[in-house]
Amino acid sequence: MREFAMAVVALTFPAWAWGSAACVPEPNFVAFVERFATDKSFRLERISFPLVVTLGDGAAREKVQERWSRSQFEAISAPLLLSGAALKRHGLSQRIRQVDTTDREVYQFREEADSWRRIFRFRDVDGCWYLIAYADKSL
Numbered sequence: 353m354r355e356f357a358m359a360v361v362a363l364t365f366p367a368w369a370w371g372s373a374a375c376v377p378e379p380n381f382v383a384f385v386e387r388f389a390t391d392k393s394f395r396l397e398r399i400s401f402p403l404v405v406t407l408g409d410g411a412a413r414e415k416v417q418e419r420w421s422r423s424q425f426e427a428i429s430a431p432l433l434l435s436g437a438a439l440k441r442h443g444l445s446q447r448i449r450q451v452d453t454t455d456r457e458v459y460q461f462r463e464e465a466d467s468w469r470r471i472f473r474f475r476d477v478d479g480c481w482y483l484i485a486y487a488d489k490s491l
Contacts, residue, residue, distance in 0.1 A: 377479025381448065384481050385458055385474075389435040399425065399483045400475075406487040409469075413491060432486060433472050434460055444468055455484075466491040 374397070378384040388395050402419035409415065439446055439460065447459045454476045462468040466489075473485040 375478070375480040378481060379479075381456060381474075381481065385433070385448070386436055388481075388483070389431055389433045389438070392431070395431065395433075395483075396422070396426070398481060401425070403483065404485040406485070406489075409489040409491070413489075432470065432488075433458065433483075442468075456481075 388398060399422075401422045403425060405418045405420050407413075407416045407418070434442070434444065434446075436446075438444075444460055444462055447461075448456060449459070450456050451473070456474050456476075458472040458474070460468065460470045460472075469489040469491075471487040471489070472483060473487075474481045475484045
């Protein structure tokens with residue numbers, strides 16, 4: 353009976369809600385974002401799958417919401433979240449805002465244009481950050 357109860361609890365909460373034994377809390381969110389952008393294995397450990405993905409802005413381009421599995425995410429060849437060096441190389445900017453006590457958004461965009469608008473939502477779980485949603489509103 354105890355095993356059944358644990359299985360029900362495990363199915364009720366996503367894996368990221370439990371945290372990870374290997375997770376070391378990151379007090380510096382900016383440093384975390386840079387590591388997330390540049391370290392593929394670290395990035396895969398810090399995504400809540402299935403990842404909620406929104407494509408389109410709902411005005412100029414139809415808004416579609418999907419849920420990506422780990423294998424769908426791994427099939428993408430280039431990282432979605434660009435590093436500071438890649439942002440600079442492509443003439444892009446980044447803003448970070450605190451949404452509430454647990455969530456932060458990273459907005460990567462091209463100044464004065466709609467050609468690059470990506471939003472990444474991260475959640476703090478026991479001091480460890482996890483990507484919980486991604487939106488590409490680029491035109």
